[in-house]
Amino acid sequence: MDLFGSFALLLAFVCAAYAVVGGIFAIRTRNPFLVKSARNAGMAVCALIVLGVASLEYLFFTDNFSVAYVVQHSSHTQSTFFKFAALWSGQEGSLLFWSLILSFYVFSVLWTYRGKHPELMPFVGVILAAVQMFFLILNNFIASPFKMIGEVGPGGILHWITQPDGRGLTPLLQYPEMVIHPPMLYSGYTGFTIPFAFGLAALIGRYPGEKWIHLTRRWTMIAWCFQSIGVLLGAHWAYAVLGWGGYWSWDPVENASLMPWLTGTAFLHSVMMQEKRGMMKVWNVWLVFITFMLCIFGTTITRSGMISSVHAFAQSEIGPWFFGFLGLIFIVCLAAFLKNRDYLKSDNQLDSLISRESSFLFNNLILLVACVAVLSGTMFPVLSEWITGQKISVGAPFFNHINIPIGLMLLLLTGIGPLLAWRRTSAESLKRNFGWPMLGGLVAGAIAYPIGCTDIFSLTCAILSVFVILTIISEFYRGAKVIRARSGENILASAVQLTMRNTRRYGGYVVHRGIVLVFVGIAGQAFNQDKQMEMKAGSSMKIGPYTLVCQAFDSIPNVNYTAERVTIEADKGNRQVMMLYPEKRAYESSQETGTMVAIYSTLREDLYVVYAGRSPESDQPVIHAYLNPLVKWIWLGGVVVVLGTILALIPSRPPVIVLKAAEQPAALSEGSRVVPAAVNRTSLT
């Protein structure tokens, strides 16, 4: 099976190479047969990679311990679930997995647009195949997952050997979320290849108009959505598994996944400027180039051993390949830009400082600054060594000092931006749109301050969150009122209809609402508390409103690990709310240990209990308890973001233009103040 797998991958590489070379000839000769064959080769890559992956999974499921990758990441006793996930738990497999997901995207794009856009698609096909080719070079020649284990025997003869058992998956990865987190994140990382390919293809081929932006809007949103899920699941994994009580430590790997998210978010917003007003063309192509390069760069820093990180893969020889690839992408993008920059001339200028355009500009500026800050903080050790010869790192205070104000500014813009009119906004409409939400925010602040929300950032966050939510609700309400006036349905049904008529706009609002929830959750961090104590049966600890009573301390043997477990009763008032079982597991096959955190989560706060090991003097278990307010809001916000994105992906229902004005003069006069604006916006969005 290993031979079959490597052969499939080799063939995939050949097909990708053909798609590149044949595609270039197809563009030059405009031979329809060549165009078609290059496209078919591009689609065949997907089928072949699927075969390669299937054979690697087969090796895992048949416990084939003659293959090095299987030995390192699986064992006889490993559950089916984790045997499956072992595919992406190491360097070689995860690179193959990367190719797999990319090939799914490429296949879907080539299939969806087959026979369409003949001036653009051949370019797109070549660029996509070139990216695939790079990863297939790694899969085939640099980091093949099908390497066998060999040993030089007597007489210099090489023998293949089969190990009796594998070492098993690292305990840190033996967590259900690890099965879902990498696929999500990789779907995000690879997904940005699609808008990148279209952007570059449109630039190289001088494809007229903003067509490429319309074509890629959904693909970008899908990639962005996966990236958001990936980042949040990563945070959740860190929170639930690493056992230090937090979810974000500005670790290089976390930063690597955040950076393309930031630029991707900027791109999603700024393309609207190009669609509606023909502005920001240069900015947009560079944003999409940079986003893609950051995706590749993120993979590079975590795999090349360039920056030390707890999560990073072992140092390996693939670093130079990635840097070479990044350099090549940059040169191609720069060359295409310099050659065709006249094609990107802006149609319009900025009219006013208080307009939708300028709010987008500020949004982009801030997201970019955040990205630069995260990038420079992550790269600080490398940069400082180049400049001063001294390796210096910066920690969380650096990132927080910059990113907390940035986050709050973004939150403010989330509230203001969507309600500003294009070109310029009148003072009258500012008052109408923002008067009540602003008042609501201030009232919320006045309530929050006396009940303990005294931290300046958290207080600002609370005020802004209420402000943003109120602006969103008022948007829905005003739009729904217009529809109700015409259709006579109730306000809720009208709101649904409103949403379905312009899913992009109202789905976007739902995403904003999700982001607000995430912010609320993050703001809760200012009020975290924690306590560490040695406990024996019967002893108790108080943290916040909870009393933790240690019930028992035992050892439980399991199939591939032995767990030391503490049983803790959590009481609130005089009522038992939950039994908690924090564990420490010792894995037999890898001789590693893992921590299982016990969490009692409510909307108000998380009670997070870690068994920190036994005290060396008394041999009693040491319990570290954390009280983390509002953490659950972050995960809920993530769910809302995903739902909003899905909503925005649904095609809008065409509005039924049946004006009942003649029969309903009263309703019209009531809604007439709003109708022009709503109609105007609908036609624009």
Next chain:
Amino acid sequence: MNTKTKFGVGAGVIVVTLVTLGWVGARESKTYYHLISEIPTLKQSELRQRMRVSGNVAPGTIKHLPGRVEFVLVEESKALNVAYVGQDPLPDTFKDDAQALVEGKLGSDGKFTAEQVQAKCASKYEVAPTPVKN
């Protein structure tokens, strides 16, 4: 003032503010990387900075004492005594021979007081039995 200039000024104010904040944050958390062998050659002022030192945990030297964990970090036969005084439990990967990264300050007695310890799996679990390309 035209709109472009106004936008430029606004953008400038935001960027300058953020850069200042970043500079303050960087000063607060700046940590210098040093090799164990480098420590004796450092200047007095450099010795007082926050630093990050990496090495392998010398087998058998981990001592759990009340309020702290002591161990010896070695790098190419140079040794450094470390006392970990942080609140967080030591990572699961921290044990004999593990590759560890400690962050903290050097005391005047030459003993390193670490507030943070990161550890990677000892390399013996990572080296695969000579994989050969088939």
